[in-house]
Amino acid sequence: MDFFSFPDDAELKKERAKARLLRASQWWKRKRSSGICHYCGKNFSPKELTMDHVIPLSRGGRSEKFNLVPCCKACNTQKQRMLPTEWDDYMARLRGDKNSV
Secondary structure, eight states, X not given: OXXXXXOOHHHHHHHHHHHHHHHTSHHHHHHHTTOXXXXXXXXXXXXXXXXXXXXXXXXXXXXXXXXXXXXXXXXHHHXXXXXXXXXXXHHHHHHTOTTOO
């Protein structure tokens, strides 16, 4: 039984197109209007925030509102293809948390 499959090129193209439509929507403009990066919590100009898929498209995520968050360019670049738990572990190591795995 296959619980996880990587999307093919056609599916990735479709999801990226959905993300572009959402990026132009009022929903997205309201979402990023706080100017706060979802990951580091720092303040930015709303236009400086990028759209990130919490579960990356390349790892089976979708361009759905529940999976899209505003984040700064630095966090988006560092997160790359990480899943939320992988990113949490990465951030804990950066902070020097003794309980990080």
